[in-house]
Amino acid sequence: EVQLSESGGGLVQPGGSLRLSCAASGFTFSNYAMSWVRQAPGKGLEWVSSISGNGGSTYDADSVKGRFTISRDNSKNTLFLQMNSLGAEDTAVYYCAKNGRLSSSSWADYWGQGTLVTVSS
Amino acid sequence: DFQMTQSPSTLSASVGDRVTITCRASQSISNWLAWYQQKPGKAPKLLIYKASSLESGVPSRFSGSGSGTEFTLTINSLQPDDFATYYCQQYNSYWWTFGQGTKVEIK
Numbered sequence: 001e002v003q004l005s006e007s008g009g010g011l012v013q014p015g016g017s018l019r020l021s022c023a024a025s026g027f028t029f030s031n032y033a034m035s036w037v038r039q040a041p042g043k044g045l046e047w048v049s050s051i052s053g054n055g056g057s058t059y060d061a062d063s064v065k066g067r068f069t070i071s072r073d074n075s076k077n078t079l080f081l082q083m084n085s086l087g088a089e090d091t092a093v094y095y096c097a098k099n100g101r102l103s104s105s106s107w108a109d110y111w112g113q114g115t116l117v118t119v120s121s
Numbered sequence: 122d123f124q125m126t127q128s129p130s131t132l133s134a135s136v137g138d139r140v141t142i143t144c145r146a147s148q149s150i151s152n153w154l155a156w157y158q159q160k161p162g163k164a165p166k167l168l169i170y171k172a173s174s175l176e177s178g179v180p181s182r183f184s185g186s187g188s189g190t191e192f193t194l195t196i197n198s199l200q201p202d203d204f205a206t207y208y209c210q211q212y213n214s215y216w217w218t219f220g221q222g223t224k225v226e227i228k
Contacts, residue, residue, distance in 0.1 A: 111166070
């Protein structure tokens with residue numbers, strides 16, 4: 001059974017940093033691209049970043065480019081999102097998602113339960 | 122950038138109704154489109170990928186169609202469990218785009 005479990009969310013001050021983790025199990029982690037998708041309170045889904053199966057290619061939304069970095073540790077079946085220079089507009093539930101195939105150009109077939117990031121002073 | 126426009130934003134329907142949600146892409150995305158269902162406080166759930174392929178375990182009352190720039194999600198005989206928000210997503214490029222969502226409410 002595929003399982004994705006995010007952690008690392010919480011309250012952070014504007015301008016601060018946070019690192020999210022997503023522990024994966026139930027599939028061969030390195031065979032699939034992975035992604036982060038966020039959802040601001042009461043709003044729709046917004047794609048954040050994706051990373052290829054071997055970690056060699058990453059893609060970021062314009063809204064986070066230069067501030068957020070996606071990475072993965074295939075030896076530990078874990079996906080990360082390093083978030084710097086956080087602003088109020090980054091307040092959201094952050095979901096880790098497994099891509100449906102090796103390519104980052106894919107649908108998301110499994111999602112974690114999400115972790116809430118709140119940026120506020 | 123790809124823009125995805127869903128309509129309607131809200132839809133009121135009754136149990137047993139046939140429901141259709143439309144998603145339009147700002148440029149052709151071939152059939153690289155997925156549909157998700159999301160209930161309050163829960164993660165999205167994949168329903169359809171590659172425009173018309175039903176994800177394993179998803180009831181057959183859900184179906185998807187379309188290609189190019191216009192796509193539809195149809196729910197035949199709406200069930201109580203189907204009242205939720207539905208999103209389309211393009212993956213023609215590595216930079217995903219989601220539609221703004223369609224909330225299916227009880228009439």
